[in-house]
Amino acid sequence: MKNSHSGTIMARALSAWLVCAIIPAWGKEYFDPRLLSIDGQSVTTDLSAFENSGHIPAGNYLVTLYVNQIAKGDYALDFKPDAQGKIIPMITPALLDELGVNTSALPTLRTLPRDAPLDDLASVIPDAFFSLDFPQLRLDLSIPQIALKPSAAGYSDPSLWDQGVPAMVLNYSLSGGRNWQSLGNGSPDSTQDNLFLSLRSGANWENWRLRSQYIYTYNKGHSSGQPGLRTHTSDFSNTYLQTDIQPWRAELAIGETSTGNDVFDSIAFKGVRLNSNDQMLPINQRGFAPMISGIANTNARVTITQNGNVIYQTYVAPGAFRINDLHQTGLGGDLLLTITEADGSVRTQTIASSSLPVMLRPYVSRFEITAGRYDGGVTLHSREAPFVLGTLIYGLPHNFTLYGGTLVADDYLSAAGGIGLSMGSLGALSADVTAARARLDDNEGLRTGNSYRVRYAKNVITTGTSIDLAAYRYSTRDYYSFADFNNAGYELTPGQLPWTLARQRSSFQARINQQLNAWGALYLSHSRYDYWGNDEVNTNIAAGYSTSFHGINYGLAYSVSRVQRQDNSWPETRQIALTLQAPLDLFTGRASLRNSRATYQISRRNDGELQQQVGLSGSDGQGRLSWNVSHNRSNQDEKASSSNLNLGYQGSNGAANLGYSYSDSYRSLNLNGNGAVVVHPQGMTLSQSTGDSIAVVSAPGAAGTSVMNGGVTTDSRGYAVVPYLSNYQSNAISLNPSTLPDDVDLTQSTVNVYPTKGAVVLANFATRIGLQALLTLTYQGQPLPFGTSVAVEPSNHGEADRGIVGDAGQVYMNGLPESGTLRARWGTAEDQQCEAHFDFSEQRPEDQKGPIRSQSTTCYRIDDERHLSLRSSLHEVSLP
Structure with a gap:
């Protein structure tokens, strides 16, 4: 029996061993908090929150x-x-x-x-x-x-959606220059001065936006022994009051503005306009302003006009240039680019600004209702005919869109209708016809005609081909647009091109881009206009190819434009230019030269002139300061060689550029400056030039902090302006915490804003201003236990005022005042908490180690008499 009992015990033991071997054991690591006690005293910390990883x-x-x-x-x-x-x-x-x-x-x-x-x-x-x-x-x-x-x-x-705060915004652009010419051969010396000032002002109140633009130009010419000829213009334009009507997905504008150009050509007018605003849609197609490119031979003045009004002017350095910051102005007509070189020569180029083919999603509509008076500006006077215009665009199933409209005025009537079709991989196509009937003051009765238009767009991702716009229009002899009707018989304003009033017979426009991957990219912009009543043909071409090889950039550009001659004729000029650009560190390997480049350009015109240019350019590491030095030489006149110097600065409060050109026959000095001033409920803030909607960053005390990608920094009060926001969409405004002052901390680094059109919204960042400190806390002669929670008393920032004790009783805290009270807890019992006082007011700067203060202090039980007497002797200190 005994042996049998022993065998039973062994069998059970073996079975238990097998079960333990077969079934996986379960367990977890455990750290005994009593190991953190102080000399065996029962002051262990509750570490249950930290038992599991993560x-x-x-x-x-x-x-x-x-x-x-x-x-x-x-x-x-x-x-x-x-x-x-x-x-x-x-x-x-x-x-x-x-x-x-x-x-x-x-x-x-x-x-x-x-x-x-x-x-x-x-x-x-x-x-x-x-x-x-x-x-x-x-x-x-x-x-x-x-x-x-x-x-x-x-x-x-x-x-x-945020309508923003009451605010005023003033965008300014100032450019000026002086040109000294000495032609020799007995010709008198001459001096030309010019000044251009553009002010785009706005005022916001709730959901109302008041906008206006002021343009001032000044020109003065002076020759030796002769009085100078002085001209200047001063004009307010585009003054209107606007508000959005969100339930209708529309906006209302009262004043001077332009109609849309989806159905009819855009018309500048004074009156009232109610139209759809597609920016309120989740996925929308925003309006655009075309990117403008050209070639300057010297420090040239570039002027862009629309409907006879100067809307943009700046100076550019010699070489190829691109303008992609043109302010959207309603796209009320083609743009005229005028390049005035330092030697006084003038070239022009017409930039087509037609919109893309009109396509809408099924059952989505876009409308416009306008009543006003024509307000074109290419003639000294005009009929200024009052009119009413209505258009409607409606999306249908199967990728069709119908659009049409009518325009009614005294002695003028026009109607238009068309269809748009999305053809999938074949692109998008629209075609329309406009019929017009006009009665002029020439006793020839009614003029009735039609205008036919076809537009096409295509983007082939697989081949990298983008046809931004290809449009063709043909108008019959007796077709008068509403602008033709109003301007007929009136004199052009000074400075307008001679073909401005000519009625177009046909026009063709195309913009094509082709990506060639590693082989570079091609672009082509072409327009051609001919007119009724003369044989004039106006052709403009801008084409180019760019690529890079072993770090060297190559560019080939070709252009056809019109050049003004001394006899006031405007013949076509053709110019081809080859540009080579190489970073200087490519030859030396020095990182300090990474932002510096050497450039060589050679160009030839159809009149046989060959120009060569060599130059050096560069910028600082942040891209704020830029410079350019170049020298030009011509084969036609040794005296035509010139040297050019340009300096530029882009800061948080605006931008400035300085240019100087020198040759044996002339000298030229010019200056550009632009920026903005924003007045808001919290003060006034300087800014870069702004777009439609802006955000005012408010981070009190955080001076010099980088905003977004670092192009903007906060001012001495902690304010800055983010200039370009997306309307009716989420915009994430962020601050870079690594650029904060030593005594400032953020409770959040990103704020989302949703501005309505034209809104000035506030992006408020809660800052904590105070000291950073590494405190060593002891209790009853021993360091506080690891994991003890420490908080400022009283707490102004919730969780942000807390810290956790690490090794040797040390805890890092930030946002502290110079003196105050800390409460430490390592359990739930009353005897598992204490209070400590700190005071940095008498600490000398030489005793500090960088921005982080350090101090050792004793923690007392809250009911300790010594603690209570010490606490009563201290003045109450609260966090800022």
């Missing part, structure tokens, strides 16, 4: 939220344990709806309360999950695309 304590945290890697802004979210004890963010259906989730289409979300936190995100949205980067306070949500709203990529909730 575990965070429950609480409220300000996190930057991303949905499918797209930033959605900063949100203060509660983090609480779920049924399994895992700390998760409290995400509600209302928050998901704000982030673009199609909650109305998900059955599991429709039945839940809007503010009820979700315990399991994947149970209501299959395959959805979240991840938290706690050190960066970044919360990523991964949501399947099928669960998002159809337009979530560009959608913003209209309830978030």
Whole structure:
């Protein structure tokens, strides 16, 4: 029996061993908090929140939220344990709806309360999950695309749209120059001065926007022994009051502005306009201003006019230039580019500004209703005929769009109709016809004619081909546009080109870009106009090719434009130019020369003139300061060789450029400057030139902090202006924390704003101004336990005023006043907390180690009599 009992015990032991060997053991690492006690005293810290890797304590945290890697802004979210004890963010259906989730289409979300936190995100949205980067306070949500709203990529909730604050904005652009000419051969010396000032002003009140533009030009010529000829113009234009009507997805403008150009040619007028605003759509097609390119031989003045009004003027350095910051002005007609060289020669080029073919989604409409008086500016006077205009564009199924309209005035009537078609891989095409009937003051009765137009656009991604616009128009002999009708029989304003009043017979415009991958890129811009009643043909071509090889950039450009001669004729001139550009570090390997370049350009014109130019250019590491030095030489006249110097600066408060040219026959000095002044409820802030909508950054005390990509920094008060925002869309405004002053900290580094058209919105950043300190805390002669929570008393910033004790009782705190009180807790019992006082007011600067202060202080029990007497002797200190 004994042996049998012993065998039974052995069998059971063997079975238990086999079970333990077969079934995996479960357990977890455990750290005994008593090891952190002070000399065996029962002051251990509650470390349960830190037992698991990646575990965070429950609480409220300000996190930057991303949905499918797209930033959605900063949100203060509660983090609480779920049924399994895992700390998760409290995400509600209302928050998901704000982030673009199609909650109305998900059955599991429709039945839940809007503010009820979700315990399991994947149970209501299959395959959805979240991840938290706690050190960066970044919360990523991964949501399947099928669960998002159809337009979530560009959608913003209209309830978030911000009309902004009362404000005034003044954009200024100033350019001036002086030219000294000495032709010799007994010719008198002469001097020419010119000045151009453009002021674009605006005032905002609630949802109303008042806008106006002021243009001033001054020109003076003086010859030896002769009185100077002085001319100047001063004019206010484009003065209007505007507001948006959000339920109609429309805007109302009263004053001087222009009609749209989708159906009829754009018309400058004074009156009232009500039209659709596609910028309110989640996915929209914004208006555009064409990019303008050209070639300057010297430090040249570039002027752009539209409808006879100067809308842009600047000086450019010798060589190829591009203008891509042209302010959108309604696109009321083609643009005229005039290049005035330092030697006085003038070249012109017409830039087509027609819009793309009109295409809308099915059952989407776009409308315009305008009543006013014609206000064109190419003639000294005009009929200024009052008129009423209405247009409608409507999208149909199967990729069709219908559009049409009518214009009615005294002695003038016009009607237009057309169709647009999206042909998929073949591009988009539109065709329309406009019929007009006009009665002129020449006793020849009615003039009736038609104008036919075809437009085409195509973007082939696989081949890199982009046909931005190809348009052809033919008008019959008796067709008069509304501008022709108003200007007929009146004299051109001074400075207008002689063919301005000629009625077009046909026109062709094309803009094509071709990407060649590693072989570079090609571009072509071409326009051709002919006119009724004369044989004049106006042709403009700009074409080019650019590539790079072994770090050297190559460019070939060809242009055809009109050049003014001394006999006031404007013959065509053809010019071809080859440009080579190489960074200087390519030859020396020195990193300091990385932003410096050597340039060589050779150009030839059809009159046989050959010009060569060599130059050096560069900029500082931040791209704020730029410089350019060059020398030109011509084969036709040794005295025509010239040298040029240009300096430029781009800062947070504006930009400035200085240019100087010198030759044996002339000298030229010019200066450009532009920027803006913004007056808002919190003061006045200087800025770079601004766009339609802007944000005023408010970070009190954070002077010199970089905003966005570093192109803008805050001023001495902590304010800055972000100049270009997207209307009715989310704009993330961010500050770079690494550029903050030593005594300033942010509770958030990104703010999202949703401006309406023309709004000035505030981007408020909560700053904590105070000291950074490394405190060593002791309790009853020993360092405080590892993991002890330390908080400032009283707390002004919630979780931001807390720290956790590390080794040797040390805790890092920021945003501290010079003196104050800290409360430490390492458990829930009353004897597991204490208070300590700190005071840096008498610390000498030489005792500091960099921006971080250091101090050792003793922590006393809150009911300790010594502590109470010490506390009563200290004055109360609160955080700023």
